[in-house]
């Protein structure tokens with residue numbers, strides 16, 4: 001449920017206009033919380049966005065108010081991809097503004113709004129990754145404290161885990177395991193992979209960061225995984241420690257299970273040391289291609 005302020009930011013309709021549209025035309029009827037404050041659900045937000053677009057195209061709000069959601073969609077004939085490209089960065093900016101002001105709930109709300117309005121892949125590409133990268137930059141530059149970094153990362157982790165839960169309930173076929181190996185604590189890259197995996201309808205077993213290779217291998221074997229996705233973000237140890245960990249992992253993992261690796265660290269690995277078994281992915285699109293191949297082969 002969203003506040004009037006969040007809805008105003010997400011729809012581009014001012015708070016005064018939202019109140020006026022409701023009072024005069026009952027375009028949406030938000031619930032009220034115990035303090036009498038309006039509380040909108042995702043369907044309200046989607047409808048209000050469409051109403052704004054339609055009024056911008058010259059349709060009077062007095063007429064639009066009586067139009068059903070389907071008729072409104074037809075009127076706009078805008079496909080189902082949500083806000084046009086270029087509008088989504090607004091959500092990342094809202095998350096960052098909320099973290100700057102130490103407002104974790106608003107950060108959460110901006111992200112859950114993005115998830116309500118956009119396809120998952122666009123949330124990853126246009127909201128989560130840009131927000132996380134910008135947080136990283138600010139943290140490095142000393143402009144963001146660790147607590148502010150946590151406001152954003154925790155919002156991402158919370159929302160991703162809610163999405164994984166929902167998608168896993170309807171996912172089919174053998175699962176894909178996602179993790180990072182010992183001492184790789186950068187978690188957010190692999191978390192995005194988990195979201196993209198779930199979005200493809202593949203069952204997603206997210207183990208998280210910093211696991212001994214033997215544990216991941218045993219887990220993948222026992223859960224009947226089709227593939228394991230590993231992220232390597234750090235580069236400085238890539239030529240030595242990281243690649244040795246991967247080699248140990250490969251020795252312990254049954255050969256029938258696929259191994260997909262990615263991240264800046266993985267890109268620096270010696271190709272010769274990887275062998276034929278490992279698929280190195282350049283980016284998230286590469287991951288999606290592998291997932292599509294997997295689903296085509298197992299369904």
Ligand code: B12
Nearest residue numbers: 132136184185186187188189231234235236262263264283
């Ligand atoms: C947040 C952060 C941390 C947090 C991580 C918290 C967490 N829960 O993840 C903490 C504080 C733990 C941390 C610690 C360290 N960090 Co740090 N960290 C960052 C920071 C600021 C952001 C990383 C991030 O989350 N980005 C967002 C995610 C979405 O992007 P990403 O990880 O870059 O991944 C992208 C790609 O690599 C790819 N990808 C990643 N994984 C995968 C997997 C697959 C399959 C695919 C297809 C793609 C893919 O997709 C992503 C989007 O493009 C970066 C700097 C930066 N601006 O990137 C440094 C950075 C990654 N850290 C760095 C370093 C050096 C460290 C420390 C060694 C610092 C220290 N001296 O203690 C430790 C190491 C800890 C450890 N043992 O792992 C360096 C790495 C340098 C290098 N290339 O080797 C960086 C680049 C900072 C720098 N410029 O020096 N860090």
